[in-house]
Amino acid sequence: MTAQRHPDGPVVVVGSGLAGWSAVREFRKVDTATPVLMITADAGDFYAKPALSNALVQGKVPAQLVTTPAEKMVATLGVTLLQHTRVTGIDVQAQEVHTQSKGAFGYRQLVLATGAKAIRLSFMGNATNDVMSVNSLDDYAAFRAKLKPQARVLIIGAGLIGCEFANDLAASGHAVQVVDPGASPLASLLPQEASHALRESLAALGVRWHFGTSASSIDRVKDEDVVTFANGQTVVVDVVLSAVGLRADTALAQAAGIAAERGIVVNAQLQTTAPHVYALGDNTQYASESAGVSRTLPYVMPIMAAAKALAQTLVGTTTPVEFALMPVAIKTPALPLVVAPALPGTQGAWAKVEEGIWHFVDALGQVRGFVLSGAQTSRRAEQAKRVTA
Numbered sequence: 001m002t003a004q005r006h007p008d009g010p011v012v013v014v015g016s017g018l019a020g021w022s023a024v025r026e027f028r029k030v031d032t033a034t035p036v037l038m039i040t041a042d043a044g045d046f047y048a049k050p051a052l053s054n055a056l057v058q059g060k061v062p063a064q065l066v067t068t069p070a071e072k073m074v075a076t077l078g079v080t081l082l083q084h085t086r087v088t089g090i091d092v093q094a095q096e097v098h099t100q101s102k103g104a105f106g107y108r109q110l111v112l113a114t115g116a117k118a119i120r121l122s123f124m125g126n127a128t129n130d131v132m133s134v135n136s137l138d139d140y141a142a143f144r145a146k147l148k149p150q151a152r153v154l155i156i157g158a159g160l161i162g163c164e165f166a167n168d169l170a171a172s173g174h175a176v177q178v179v180d181p182g183a184s185p186l187a188s189l190l191p192q193e194a195s196h197a198l199r200e201s202l203a204a205l206g207v208r209w210h211f212g213t214s215a216s217s218i219d220r221v222k223d224e225d226v227v228t229f230a231n232g233q234t235v236v237v238d239v240v241l242s243a244v245g246l247r248a249d250t251a252l253a254q255a256a257g258i259a260a261e262r263g264i265v266v267n268a269q270l271q272t273t274a275p276h277v278y279a280l281g282d283n284t285q286y287a288s289e290s291a292g293v294s295r296t297l298p299y300v301m302p303i304m305a306a307a308k309a310l311a312q313t314l315v316g317t318t319t320p321v322e323f324a325l326m327p328v329a330i331k332t333p334a335l336p337l338v339v340a341p342a343l344p345g346t347q348g349a350w351a352k353v354e355e356g357i358w359h360f361v362d363a364l365g366q367v368r369g370f371v372l373s374g375a376q377t378s379r380r381a382e383q384a385k386r387v388t389a
């Protein structure tokens with residue numbers, strides 16, 4: 001470890017999403033004295049991102065999703081916040097970050113919590129730029145501004161976020177269609193039977209599925225979007241929402257020479273390949289010593305575990321993060337689901353255990369993951385005990 005160039009400088013946190021604010025909150029539990037500077041490209045308000053995909057049914061407008069305004073976070077946690085300020089570069093030798101408009105800041109330790117970016121597909125036609133995606137409160141406000149009552153919406157992608165939005169939009173009176181090149185919703189996460197049940201449950205709510213094809217061109221004609229699929233079919237809608245996945249935002253780190261693959265590479269202590277620089281959240285590729293694999297974990301629970309461990313490490317008690325099995329609840333009330341995926345690379349097959357419960361079983365007969373549906377979702381704690389890590 002190199003000597004500190006700014007031993008009296010602040011801990012600088014880049015990003016004010018769940019990862020940035022959780023890191024600060026956990027840090028303040030163990031250190032109330034060290035200055036903390038948070039620099040964020042957005043307003044810095046604290047909101048629960050998962051609420052974006054079920055806010056319509058709950059009757060919430062975007063402003064109501066802010067659980068704690070930035071000023072209150074600042075006052076409670078004793079941080080300095082630079083809002084609407086983009087970090088444009090990191091000098092890992094000088095231990096400084098550079099911003100677009102407010103100069104450079106030295107850091108004693110730097111925490112990168114820059115999240116992920118929505119993947120943008122390119123389409124033919126004149127309306128590619130009208131395609132929306134939702135990965136922040138600002139994106140969501142823009143989406144809601146465009147969404148008229150009973151609007152016709154095409155969702156591109158039948159993954160987790162696509163299915164959650166399909167449920168929320170259909171249940172709140174919108175005419176929803178979903179297009180996906182796969183054969184069924186959430187096909188990579190669910191056993192076939194559960195995927196089929198989700199397809200049926202959302203269809204009963206009014207969702208129209210288009211599987212085995214993809215959107216190839218999007219044209220704005222008068223005030224409608226005309227979308228042509230690869231199979232030649234055409235649909236006419238008011239809004240197109242892309243939900244084809246996220247990619248870790250590693251640009252800042254990579255430009256500074258910090259290693260990144262599917263995310264910013266960190267060791268078990270969340271340290272990047274640069275001294276005094278750490279990362280957590282959707283931008284990060286975690287190493288897990290016990291699991292022996294590295295992976296991105298773009299969910300809430302891993303951020304909580306990472307923030308706790310990081311706080312200890314930042315105050316000098318080097319602490320590795322270990323991720324317990326973290327089942328994810330999929331917010332599709334038409335068919336509630338809980339998914340605890342096996343570690344990436346685990347070989348095995350789905351086995352139905354009883355109605356609404358599937359285990360992912362490896363060659364040794366060990367349970368490595370599970371899926372619960374409907375009323376069985378209440379049994380997640382019990383099922384988690386069956387899993388061999």
Ligand SMILES: Cc1cc2nc3c(=O)[nH]c(=O)nc-3n(C[C@H](O)[C@H](O)[C@H](O)COP(=O)(O)OP(=O)(O)OC[C@H]3O[C@@H](n4cnc5c(N)ncnc54)[C@H](O)[C@@H]3O)c2cc1C
Nearest residue numbers: 015016017018019041049050087114115281282298299300
């Ligand atoms: C619709 C939706 C529903 C979800 N539902 C669930 C769920 O039910 N359960 C679950 O576990 N997970 C869910 N997730 C995932 C979960 O919300 C994310 O894993 C988590 O919110 C990511 O937080 P983050 O802080 O890493 O990233 P982000 O929230 O993306 O925050 C990144 C921050 O970095 C800032 N930033 C980026 N670059 C710069 C820069 N150069 N300079 C300054 N600031 C910068 C941004 O402005 C932002 O403040 C959902 C995600 C979505 C999109």
